[in-house]
Amino acid sequence: MARKPVKLAWGVRREGRSLWTRNAVRGVSVRGERRKTDSRIEWRSWDPTRSKVAAALLRTNGDPSRLLPETGSTCLYLGASFGSTVSHIHDQVCGSQNHHGGQVVAVEIAPRAMRDLSELSCHRPGLVPVLGDARQPQTVAPYIRSQADWMHQDLSIADQAKTFVRMASVFLRPGGTGLLSLKAASERSSDGDDDSRFAKAAKILRESDLEVAERINLKGLEEQHVVFLVRKTVQSGQ
Amino acid sequence: MRIHYDWRLARVVDSDGEVFDELGWSPKRSVRALADRLSDLQSGRMSPEARTLSKRFPDAEVNGMAAMSDPGWPELEAEEQEMLSEAAAILAKRGVADAAADLDRRLDMLSSAAIELRSSWTTSEARCIEWAGLFLAEADLDGQRQEIPAAVAEAESIDAAAAALDVAIPAHQPEQVEWVALNGHAVGVVALAERLGVAEAATRELARQYVPTLSMLVGPLGAARLVVLAGGRERLARMPSGSLQVLGTRGAMAAHRRGAPSPKHSPVLFSLPQVSRSPRWVRGKISRYMAGKCSIAVRVDHFDGEPWGEEKIAEINQECVNIRERFPKPPRR
Numbered sequence: 165m166a167r168k169p170v171k172l173a174w175g176v177r178r179e180g181r182s183l184w185t186r187n188a189v190r191g192v193s194v195r196g197e198r199r200k201t202d203s204r205i206e207w208r209s210w211d212p213t214r215s216k217v218a219a220a221l222l223r224t225n226g227d228p229s230r231l232l233p234e235t236g237s238t239c240l241y242l243g244a245s246f247g248s249t250v251s252h253i254h255d256q257v258c259g260s261q262n263h264h265g266g267q268v269v270a271v272e273i274a275p276r277a278m279r280d281l282s283e284l285s286c287h288r289p290g291l292v293p294v295l296g297d298a299r300q301p302q303t304v305a306p307y308i309r310s311q312a313d314w315m316h317q318d319l320s321i322a323d324q325a326k327t328f329v330r331m332a333s334v335f336l337r338p339g340g341t342g343l344l345s346l347k348a349a350s351e352r353s354s355d356g357d358d359d360s361r362f363a364k365a366a367k368i369l370r371e372s373d374l375e376v377a378e379r380i381n382l383k384g385l386e387e388q389h390v391v392f393l394v395r396k397t398v399q400s401g402q
Numbered sequence: 403m404r405i406h407y408d409w410r411l412a413r414v415v416d417s418d419g420e421v422f423d424e425l426g427w428s429p430k431r432s433v434r435a436l437a438d439r440l441s442d443l444q445s446g447r448m449s450p451e452a453r454t455l456s457k458r459f460p461d462a463e464v465n466g467m468a469a470m471s472d473p474g475w476p477e478l479e480a481e482e483q484e485m486l487s488e489a490a491a492i493l494a495k496r497g498v499a500d501a502a503a504d505l506d507r508r509l510d511m512l513s514s515a516a517i518e519l520r521s522s523w524t525t526s527e528a529r530c531i532e533w534a535g536l537f538l539a540e541a542d543l544d545g546q547r548q549e550i551p552a553a554v555a556e557a558e559s560i561d562a563a564a565a566a567l568d569v570a571i572p573a574h575q576p577e578q579v580e581w582v583a584l585n586g587h588a589v590g591v592v593a594l595a596e597r598l599g600v601a602e603a604a605t606r607e608l609a610r611q612y613v614p615t616l617s618m619l620v621g622p623l624g625a626a627r628l629v630v631l632a633g634g635r636e637r638l639a640r641m642p643s644g645s646l647q648v649l650g651t652r653g654a655m656a657a658h659r660r661g662a663p664s665p666k667h668s669p670v671l672f673s674l675p676q677v678s679r680s681p682r683w684v685r686g687k688i689s690r691y692m693a694g695k696c697s698i699a700v701r702v703d704h705f706d707g708e709p710w711g712e713e714k715i716a717e718i719n720q721e722c723v724n725i726r727e728r729f730p731k732p733p734r735r
Contacts, residue, residue: 275501
């Protein structure tokens with residue numbers, strides 16, 4: 165029995181426990197994911213066990229559409245890896261041939277991953293691949309057209325929360341949405357359990373000009389990970 | 403007064419946002435020139451326009467990020483955005499190609515290939531000896547171990563192999579297809595040994611050039627492995643010796659985080675005769691000492707120091723002997 169699709173945003177919808185995005189490049193899958201056509205629109209399956217953003221959309225207690233960028237907005241993605249999540253964000257923000265006029269800046273440090281990412285960007289106008297250290301603001305600044313409306317950080321480094329706060333203070337516009345994927349195993353300290361590491365990160369976020377809207381536990385889809393949904397307070401900024 | 407800039411223009415702005423001076427990039431823009439420009443900006447350099455303005459206004463504070471939040475900053479035009487995307491694509495491709503210039507990555511490929519070859523050679527060689535030994539009941543599997551793979555590989559039949567090894571003809575013959583498989587397997591083992599030799603020789607040579615002092619201290623293959631495990635020479639050079647001591651002990655470190663005692667040494671340090679040939683109770687002391695020396699050695703290599711000579715290495719080896727002699731008996735429990 166077909167489940168009735170729930171629209172989360174222009175290019176994203178949920179059907180039961182699966183997520184789909186409007187494919188910006190018709191007939192092409194990025195990582196061999198399923199595609200299906202529904203009244204002349206092609207939808208591409210978004211696997212929540214491979215993408216933390218997708219996992220967060222399924223696990224959030226609130227309205228999932230708060231987590232998504234708007235079409236045509238400016239987005240910053242730190243730690244883009246091979247670009248599977250980035251491609252779904254691009255589906256939503258830019259659409260086919262970037263008819264929404266969005267920009268997705270995807271930063272990745274590994275040349276091996278950048279190889280796939282730059283190939284992806286050839287077919288997806290609006291997606292800007294940047295090879296460099298996502299912890300350095302100067303890596304991103306020359307490429308991004310304005311402060312970002314939406315940013316996501318998914319880096320396997322120590323001090324993930326501090327890096328996020330620093331990057332968000334420069335690149336996230338006041339009122340913008342930020343997602344921080346936190347991997348417990350990447351934090352260097354060996355004392356305390358995962359929960360205490362998450363709590364430490366939450367404290368760092370609260371002490372900045374970011375407002376933590378929700379802490380989303382990805383248990384069952386991505387172990388030892390949480391996603392923090394934050395909003396940058398409007399009165400702050402330089 | 404502040405100077406804000408991006409790749410298109412630089413501006414001198416006062417605290418109220420009023421623009422005092424402005425310089426734009428020449429109207430003759432090309433994608434390639436933009437790519438070079440972006441790469442400069444990305445590495446933290448100022449744009450030429452910003453540099454000129456900062457000469458004109460030496461007191462102004464230069465801020466490469468401020469254009470981000472400057473409300474009066476002009477938006478990118480469609481044409482500019484197109485150009486930026488093309489330049490970013492060129493830069494990404496260039497960066498991917500330039501990864502081959504990185505000796506850390508090359509040493510990683512080479513050393514990992516050598517390690518993988520060695521592990522597959524060990525498995526295959528052992529199987530080849532057991533397989534041939536099953537038929538050649540009289541062959542000395544220890545004494546003739548080195549000759550067996552080559553003898554089987556070059557022989558026409560199992561009888562010929564027996565003759566080459568100077569042992570009795572087997573009591574039971576393998577089937578023809580079985581012999582073809584055994585012979586092919588032995589040919590593979592011989593080829594694998596050759597490939598392993600080539601890969602290890604190349605690793606040794608690269609390591610001797612890249613980390614000469616560390617290579618003298620722990621051997622070129624060990625040195626290469628340490629660099630690879632640390633994720634590059636720079637990272638190894640910046641690593642405290644306590645971390646270097648346990649490089650590569652992933653399982654033991656994970657157990658340590660859950661409460662087990664800390665690992666004494668990495669597989670690389672343990673493979674040194676100074677450590678592995680010493681009695682159990684001094685291994686920790688010697689590996690701690692060697693880790694300290696290794697971390698100095700790699701710093702000498704990375705930060706262009708004078709490479710150590712034979713004398714210095716002999717001194718270090720003597721100190722290991724001294725440690726061993728100082729603790730001749732196991733500590734009392």
